[in-house]
Amino acid sequence: MSTIGEMIKKRRKILNFTQQELAGKLNISSQAVSKWENGVALPDLGLMPRLAQVLETTVDGLLGYQGAPVSKYDERYQGEQFYWGLNPNHLCYELMKLKPPTRPYRVLEIGCGEGKDAVFLARCGYQVTAFDESQTGIDKALLLAEKNGVHVDFFKANALDYRIEEKYDVIYSSGFFDYLPDSMKEEFAAMLKENTVTGGLNVINAFVDKPFVKKKEGQQKTPWKSGELFTCYHDWLFHKCDEVVFDCNSGGVPHQHCMDVLIAEKI
Numbered sequence: 001m002s003t004i005g006e007m008i009k010k011r012r013k014i015l016n017f018t019q020q021e022l023a024g025k026l027n028i029s030s031q032a033v034s035k036w037e038n039g040v041a042l043p044d045l046g047l048m049p050r051l052a053q054v055l056e057t058t059v060d061g062l063l064g065y066q067g068a069p070v071s072k073y074d075e076r077y078q079g080e081q082f083y084w085g086l087n088p089n090h091l092c093y094e095l096m097k098l099k100p101p102t103r104p105y106r107v108l109e110i111g112c113g114e115g116k117d118a119v120f121l122a123r124c125g126y127q128v129t130a131f132d133e134s135q136t137g138i139d140k141a142l143l144l145a146e147k148n149g150v151h152v153d154f155f156k157a158n159a160l161d162y163r164i165e166e167k168y169d170v171i172y173s174s175g176f177f178d179y180l181p182d183s184m185k186e187e188f189a190a191m192l193k194e195n196t197v198t199g200g201l202n203v204i205n206a207f208v209d210k211p212f213v214k215k216k217e218g219q220q221k222t223p224w225k226s227g228e229l230f231t232c233y234h235d236w237l238f239h240k241c242d243e244v245v246f247d248c249n250s251g252g253v254p255h256q257h258c259m260d261v262l263i264a265e266k267i
Helices: 004-014 019-026 030-037 044-052 070-077 090-099 114-124 135-146 180-196 229-230
Strands: 106-110 129-132 153-156 170-175 196-207 238-247 253-266
Touching: 004 019, 004 030, 004 070, 004 135, 019 030, 030 044, 070 135, 090 114, 090 170, 090 196, 090 238, 090 253, 106 114, 114 129, 114 135, 114 170, 129 135, 135 153, 180 229, 229 253
Parallel strands: 106 129, 106 170, 129 153, 170 196
Antiparallel strands: 196 253, 238 253
16 A cells, blocks of 8 residues: 555646645645655644645545445446547537637536546636546546646546535536436536626536436436426526437447437526
């Protein structure tokens, strides 16, 4: 098992922080960081959560504890291959048509997985922040960003607990909204709307429950009702408001999905 100092150094280098830059983010001296990395001293217990946040990992990760995968996505994202591939979602191109990166617009991606869309948008000139509950996905996303020579502010968080505290030009989510419990759907959409600047976009898709579309066995998702997502944005300008049924072969079992796709502007 790696020591805390070794993990701090590893994460710092992945994020291209100097010891002085890391110290500045924590309001401590660079000598303190040096002592941690050389095994001379340990971070104060009360500083560990903030240290983990800055280094875009968890306290368990800093302690070198790997543990068992905490979700099915940790299992899917293990290995060198990218589970969803590397081609960006078509919604990225539609976003770019409506808000081309004539300046570094701030984008937040919720449920970024292995980071392919976030990295693509960063390569195109957007200032991207992205998070996912899978640490395995975040680790691969950081490496993908490094390989492509761009910076994305990736971090691990559970979207059901996370509260946005900054305003963004674009909030983007593909594949997460299906996991929102019914009791949180309206509240969550309201949080996104509140934290979008005037003239900004929300770009979202969500699976829809249809009686003629059979659910996969063991499905954990909570599909939306037809039109429910659109209703949450009834006071915004719609640029895209589509419902599509499509074939899928994920997991090796042919099946279908129905999905609502929304691009809406705050006016």
